[in-house]
Each structure stands twice: as structure tokens, then as C-alpha cells.
Amino acid sequence: MFNIVAYAVVVFIVSIFFPRESYADGISPLLNLFTRETIFPASIVTLVIVLIEALILRWRIPEIKFKNHLWRSAIINIASSATGSLIVLAMAMDHYFVWESFSLILPLFVITLITEIPILKALYKEVNIDWKRTIKLSVGINVCSYFAVILLEFGLLFIFVFLPPITPKSAAKALVEGRDFGDSGVAMANRFGDTVIEQLIQYSKEFSLLNRFNASRIAEVLGTNKSVKSNEILVSLWNRENPYARLVGAIGLARHHEFPKKLDADSFLIQHVQDWIEYQSRKPSTDSPQFGEWMMNEAEVKSKADLSILALGYIGDCKAVPHLLTVLRLRGVEYWTHATACEAVARIASTDAIPVLEDCMKSPDFNALPEAFRALIALNDKQAIPLAIARVTPEIKNYNSGFVVKELSHVTGKDFGYNREHWQSWWKSKEQSWTIPSEYRKPYDEQRKLY
Secondary structure, eight states: OHHHHHHHHHHHHHHHHOGGGOOBTTTBOSSOOSSTTTHHHHHHHHHHHHHHHHHHHHHHOTTSOHHHHHHHHHHHHHHHHHHHHHHHHHTTOOOOSGGGOGGGHHHHHHHHHHHHHHHHHHHTGGGTOOHHHHHHHHHHHHHHHHHHHHHHHHHHHIIIIISOOOSHHHHHHHHHTTOOOHHHHHHHHHHTTHHHHHHHHHHTTTTTTOOTTTHHHHHHHHHHOOSHHHHHHHHHHHTSSSHHHHHHHHHHHHHTTOSOOOOOTTOHHHHHHHHHHHHHHTOOOTTSTTHHHHHHHHHHHHHHHHHHHHHHHHHTOGGGHHHHHHHHHOOSOOHHHHHHHHHHHHHHTOGGGHHHHHHHHHOTTOOOHHHHHHHHHHTTOTTHHHHHHHTOOGGGTTSGGGGHHHHHHHHHSOOOTTOHHHHHHHHHHHTTTOOOOGGGSSOGGGSOOOO
């Protein structure tokens, strides 16, 4: 009895201090009820597991009442979940939900069986089932519950991530909480106009909750809305001390074409970009003890630089170009920083960026190929076509860089997929006569939007 109580105490402590490592049957959170982001789906998934296994047990052992199967099913799952949680924690893993844990399903399934079989035998000793039948029952209920949980979690993922908000309140809440619900969600928020702004003020506590997770989406909404109220809020944000508030204000005012084009080396926006560039120069090796701390701090420095780069592009001042080109020359940089910098120089429309962008397209260590390609097209550089073709390989198909093929097809009107030889053959026959279509010689933001 003491061992059972001690085990329960350990599980309870783990669930509080390491909630993301708490698993049910190896793939779904059971005790993950201490974080706002997971309490609702975790509760649903846990109840579904217990209910499904109780129903199967009722079907296979009809002499016992359903309510008695329910509590037995709960005990079985608490035990296996605790074992799986402790093992995952001991491995220093930091996954939660099936989306990130497919690699652990098989070993944790085995652990689940090893944990549950003797408990199942003990709980059902009154019906005197033998070990062979116990093993079959355990395998059967877990296969069914695993399959059901996978389907359920993909369904929840679709509901919480891919379905856009349907009310100003839900749209504002999703924006402030930083839920990544995509461009369709931002478009939905934009549809509500000033109504969603009122909700944003409420949920963000007068925008005091702006951070690196929500700033860009909120800036997008406020910048798209050209109302007097939106403009007043952006002016207020730009004049605050909070750097994220100022960055949102800068992006929004630039989108409203009201940001003063006065930049110098000490400006607020350029300073964030320079801080990040300098921080990259201090990057330790991956096996250094300082690498983990560097990565944690880099996320914060990078987010401010990314927002600054976005603002600089919308402002359109050529004085920002040298700093943006420095960003593009760096290698080993996260995809979206390079992508944002490419779009920024395309908006500024400085031809000084052409040689650097061409070098980016040639570099095997540069991955933001779609954005670099479209930036060159926006700068009326026909050389973008053969440079993009040279990067076409089947290996990039499943990466963001692979979207360069889609952009290549949009601009040329041709579609040879990832067959570089077909692209090269077409270009050889059309190189002399081909010109960039007129729709891509417009200002960058008037062109067809990237994927």
C-alpha cells in the first residue's frame, strides 16, 4: 500500500511541474491539466480512452457491470500513463500530443502492455481470466484506444488550428494567445473591422500582453484596418516603452503610410536588426554548454529583429537596405528571417539588393528560395529564372524551399514540377525572347501574393 501511495505522489508531482511530459498510453496527455493550452483537449482525450476501453471490457467480460469496468479502466490508464510519463521525462523529451510523438508510439505501446497486463489480471481476478486471455484483452483495448486517440487528436488539431475563428471575440482571443491559426484567421479578424479591435484591447489588457508570439499577427490586423481608431491605437503603441508595442505600432503605421521616413544607424528599428546580427556572431558551437542558453535568448532577439525587418520593408527607406543585405549574407539563419528580409528589399525596390539575392539563390546554405526568387522578379531581374531552375531538385519537395517551383510556375506559366532537365530545356529555348510578365513588374505588394 505504501508503494502505491508513493507512486501516486511521484506522478502527481510530475504532472504539476512537468505537465507536458504527462502521457496517457504513451501518446496523449492524461494529467496535463495544469496548463491553459492543454486542459480542454487533454480532458477529452483522457475520457475517450477510458470510455472506449471500458466499453470493450464490458463487451468481452459481460458478467461485470459497466460502471465497474469504468473505474478499472481509469486505474489501468493512470498506471500506464504514469509509467510512460516518467520514462519520457527520464529521456529528457519534451513532446506532447500525437503530432510530435509518433517516434515514441511503438516503444510506449510496449511499455503500456507491460504495465497494464498484470494490473488487468489483478483487477479482474473475480472472473478468473487466465494470462493468455488477459494479454489478448490488453492488446485489444490498447490497439482500439490508440487508433481512436490518433483520429481524435487529428480532429482536435483541425478544429483548434485550421478552422478560422467565427466571432470577433474568438478571433481576438486567438490573436492575443498567439495561436497559429494561419492567414485565414487573420483575414477573418480583418473582416470584423473595429469590432475585433475592441476585443483585442480587452484580451490584451490594453496591449500590455504583446509578445513575440502574437505581435506580428496583431500588427497585421491593425495595419490592414485603416480606420481612425486603428490609427490612434498604432500611434499610441509607437509611443510606448514596451519594445513589442513600439514594433507593432511601427509596422501598422508603415502599413497606413504614416511612418516618417527618417532612419539612421541609431534608429529603434535598425538597432534591433543590428543587435541580432551581433548576437549571431557570438553563436557558440552546438556541443558547447552555453548553446542552450544562447538559443533561448536568441529567440527573443530574433523576434524583435524579424518585426523590425518587416517594418523597415513597409517603411520603404533605402537607408535600411545595407542592414537588410547584411542579414541576407548570413548563413545558418532560420528560414523566416531570410524570407522576411527578401520581402523587405523587394518592397523597398532597391536594385542594390540584386547581386546579394543572386548569391543567395546560388548558395546551398540559403533556403528561403521562394522569397528570394520573387524579390528578384520584383526587381525586374530576369536572371532569377535560371537561378531558380538550378535549385530545382526532388530533395527540396517537402520543404519550404520547394515552393520555389510553385513560384517559378506562377511567373513563367509553365509547370515541369521538380524535373530540372525539363525546366532547363524550356529555358534554353525561351531565354532570348522571354520577359517578366507585366503583373510581376508592379510594386511588390500589388503582385500576386506568395504561397
